[in-house]
Amino acid sequence: MHAETFAKMYRNLWKELCSHENLELAYKKARKHKTTKEYVIEFEKSLENNLLLLRSELLLHCYKPKPLVNFIIRDPKTRKISKSHFRDRVIHHALCNIIEPIFDKTFIHDSYANRIGKGALAAVKRFEHFKRKASRNNTLTCYVLKADISKYFESVNHKILMNIIKKKIKDKNILWLIKLILANPIEREREREREGNGMPLGNLTSQFFANVYLNELDQYSKHKLKVKYYIRYVDDFVILHNDKAILEFYKREIDNFLKDNLKIELHKDKSKIVSLDKGVTFLGFRIFYYHKLLKKSNIRKIKNNLRMFKENFDKSKIDYDKIYDSFEGWIEYVKHANTYKFRKKFAKEIENSFPNQISIKEINRMSKKI
Numbered sequence: 001m002h003a004e005t006f007a008k009m010y011r012n013l014w015k016e017l018c019s020h021e022n023l024e025l026a027y028k029k030a031r032k033h034k035t036t037k038e039y040v041i042e043f044e045k046s047l048e049n050n051l052l053l054l055r056s057e058l059l060l061h062c063y064k065p066k067p068l069v070n071f072i073i074r075d076p077k078t079r080k081i082s083k084s085h086f087r088d089r090v091i092h093h094a095l096c097n098i099i100e101p102i103f104d105k106t107f108i109h110d111s112y113a114n115r116i117g118k119g120a121l122a123a124v125k126r127f128e129h130f131k132r133k134a135s136r137n138n139t140l141t142c143y144v145l146k147a148d149i150s151k152y153f154e155s156v157n158h159k160i161l162m163n164i165i166k167k168k169i170k171d172k173n174i175l176w177l178i179k180l181i182l183a184n185p186i187e188r189e190r191e192r193e194r195e196g197n198g199m200p201l202g203n204l205t206s207q208f209f210a211n212v213y214l215n216e217l218d219q220y221s222k223h224k225l226k227v228k229y230y231i232r233y234v235d236d237f238v239i240l241h242n243d244k245a246i247l248e249f250y251k252r253e254i255d256n257f258l259k260d261n262l263k264i265e266l267h268k269d270k271s272k273i274v275s276l277d278k279g280v281t282f283l284g285f286r287i288f289y290y291h292k293l294l295k296k297s298n299i300r301k302i303k304n305n306l307r308m309f310k311e312n313f314d315k316s317k318i319d320y321d322k323i324y325d326s327f328e329g330w331i332e333y334v335k336h337a338n339t340y341k342f343r344k345k346f347a348k349e350i351e352n353s354f355p356n357q358i359s360i361k362e363i364n365r366m367s368k369k370i
Contacts, residue, residue, distance in 0.1 A: 014173035017098045018058045023051045026093035030086065039086045054087060061176065063091070065184045068200055082200030084184075092204040095177060100208060102168055107211060108218045113234040114207040120283045121336055123233050124292075127240075127282055130229040131289070134240040135276070138289050144280045145239040145247040147254070147271035149214075149264050152235035153206060154198040157263045158182050161213055181205050210234055213262065220257050225250060233283055240276075247273045285337055292337040299342065302330055306346075310353045320357045 016022060027047070031040045043050055057063035066085035073079055084092065104115065112123035135142035149155075162179065169175060182199065199206040214232065221227045221239070227250060229240035241247050251273065255266045279286045279293070286293040305326070312318040327350055334343060 013098050013169070013171045017094055017174065017177075018055055020051065020055065022094050022097055023055055023090065026090045026097055027051060029093045029097075030089040043086055050087065051090075054090060058091075058177070061173075063177075063180070065091075065181060068184060079201060081202040084200075084203055089204065091177075092181070095174075095181070096204060096208050099169060099174065103208075103212055103215070106168070107215055108222055108230075110231045111211060111215065111218055112231065114211060120233060121333070123231055124283055124285055124287070124336065126231055127238065127287060128292075130231065130240045131276060131287070134229050134242055135289070136242070140242040142276040142289070143241055143244045143247055143273055144276060145241075145251055145271075145273050146280055146282065147237055147239075147251070148267050149235040149258065150267040152264060153201045153210065155264045156197065156199050156209070156213055158196045160262060161209060164212060164216065178205075182209075207234075216262060217254065217258065220261075221250075221254065225253060236283065238280070238282055244273055284333075294334055294337045294339060294342070302334075302346070305330075306349060306353065313354065320354060323354070 027043075031037075031044075034040050054063070065088045068082040068084060070080055070082050073081055107115070110123075110126060112118040112120070112126070131142055132138070134140075158179075161182070162175070165178060166175065169178075181203075184200070199209060211234075214235065217237075218230075218232060221230050227239055231238050239247060239250055241250075251266070251271065255271075258264050258266065274280055276287070276289055279288050281287075281295060284295055284298050286295060309318065309323045309326070313320065313323060331343060331346075334346075
């Protein structure tokens with residue numbers, strides 16, 4: 001189908017976005033895993049009125065996002081997260097409900113962040129598939145261009161992003177809302193300094209727009225450079241090949257493309273070509289030809305979380321069921337690496353930290369066996 005014809009199909013989306021059904025769905029998505037939060041409970045007290053008010057504000061073009069709340073997390077890298085007000089998160093979901101399916105079908109298969117059926121573990125699994133292909137079942141030396149983009153989220157150019165979006169979205173009301181969300185500054189003191197640049201780390205819309213923006217890189221890499229073994233997760237991407245010189249060429253061409261077309265650039269220290277026998281760090285794992293290890297920082301993070309859970313449990317700030325859910329997730333995650341000894345030791349630490357505790361999940365499993 002011709003690109004212009006395809007775009008015309010998406011001119012009138014505003015009515016759908018502002019519908020009560022869409023706003024209600026957006027609210028349900030925004031509150032997921034947060035039903036006990038005070039701000040969610042407060043919003044639910046007058047749910048119908050709040051949704052009606054949001055709908056009216058959108059239709060009358062008087063909707064205005066509330067200021068972002070910034071806070072610092074260290075896990076272990078220090079990052080500034082910008083938290084939107086709950087009512088604004090409902091709007092973010094309402095917008096993504098409508099426009100995400102339009103863009104998602106244009107994304108390449110090997111874009112793995114913030115997409116249904118994808119994710120970090122799927123990207124790691126794909127890496128393993130590609131390493132066998134690139135090394136011809138480990139008979140050739142496999143090199144990896146491991147790259148990420150310097151200060152990506154704070155460098156995204158709004159004008160370029162809007163031009164990309166306009167190729168698919170013609171509805172002026174939708175475009176107005178997107179501009180409004182982008183204009184909500186990350187830091188007030190930076191607003192004058194770098195007007196028209198950056199997206200807040202932590203917003204659903206930022207995660208989505210990050211994929212839209214770097215889809216340009218994906219398309220260039222796959223269709224212009226004809227890269228075979230390419231995987232991207234947000235601003236982290238890898239290319240595998242058995243010829244180091246070809247990867248050097250890809251790196252130069254990609255950096256030039258990013259600078260010329262997206263006004264961003266590769267991180268000079270973190271973008272390098274390494275041999276797989278030395279191990280490649282990707283999405284929390286250190287991957288070699290025949291095995292995978294967990295990054296040491298991830299092991300430290302898991303141990304720190306265990307210590308924090310123990311402190312909060314002793315102070316009755318958290319119940320064991322929630323702790324157990326986290327443990328299950330961690331164990332499932334570390335299973336994807338060669339971690340038998342670590343898992344055994346970690347299970348013992350959990351047992352020692354929470355003696356005589358049992359979760360509802362464990363009780364249900366035992367009852368099924370009886």
